[in-house]
Amino acid sequence: xxxxxxxxxxxxxxxxxxxxxxxxxxxxxxxxxxxxxxxxxxxxxxxxxxxxxxxxxxxxxxxxxxxxxxxxxxxxxxxxxxxxxxxxxxxxxxxxxxxxxxxxxxxxxxxxxxxxxxxxxxxxxxxxxxxxxxxxxxxxxxxxxxxxxxxxxxxxxxxxxxxxxxxxxxxxxxxxxxxxxxxxxxx
Numbered sequence: 001x002x003x004x005x006x007x008x009x010x011x012x013x014x015x016x017x018x019x020x021x022x023x024x025x026x027x028x029x030x031x032x033x034x035x036x037x038x039x040x041x042x043x044x045x046x047x048x049x050x051x052x053x054x055x056x057x058x059x060x061x062x063x064x065x066x067x068x069x070x071x072x073x074x075x076x077x078x079x080x081x082x083x084x085x086x087x088x089x090x091x092x093x094x095x096x097x098x099x100x101x102x103x104x105x106x107x108x109x110x111x112x113x114x115x116x117x118x119x120x121x122x123x124x125x126x127x128x129x130x131x132x133x134x135x136x137x138x139x140x141x142x143x144x145x146x147x148x149x150x151x152x153x154x155x156x157x158x159x160x161x162x163x164x165x166x167x168x169x170x171x172x173x174x175x176x177x178x179x180x181x182x183x184x185x186x187x
Contacts, residue, residue: 001035002069007071007073008031010072015059015073038056038059040054041096042096051063055089057086057089058076058082060076061073
């Protein structure tokens with residue numbers, strides 16, 4: 001892990017003023033040992049970089065994962081005496097870690113539930129596709145039946161027209177026309 005001048009300076013200022021006389025390699029070893037003991041409380045992307053946050057007692061480490069570099073460290077101060085402040089830090093860290101564990105457990109449960117729901121959705125989608133296919137087939141059958149009905153009706157209308165035409169030939173024969181003009185009708 002890369003530990004630059006800034007985290008070293010912060011370590012000396014905020015954590016261990018007595019380490020000012022150490023050589024950089026010894027100081028880095030001390031900082032790294034504390035870093036490795038610190039609990040990982042969160043990871044997030046910030047400005048395109050994966051950043052990890054760790055807490056040890058009242059020390060807050062900010063670490064760039066991809067660069068393997070300690071960015072800085074901060075002493076967590078809530079404005080109380082060092083003992084009360086340390087107690088608050090520990091309680092808050094435990095709470096954050098507890099919530100993180102709950103999120104991980106809930107995430108697994110949600111993923112399992114969602115996988116089950118996805119499986120059910122696929123089954124419903126298959127059923128919808130099957131019903132859509134059946135509906136399309138029924139609509140096609142209905143269309144063919146309507147065409148058959150229209151053809152039958154057209155055939156009947158053609159037959160009626162043929163009948164009317166032939167009947168009119170009989171009806172309007174010369175004799176009928178002559179008789180009907182005289183006021184007589186053929187029975």
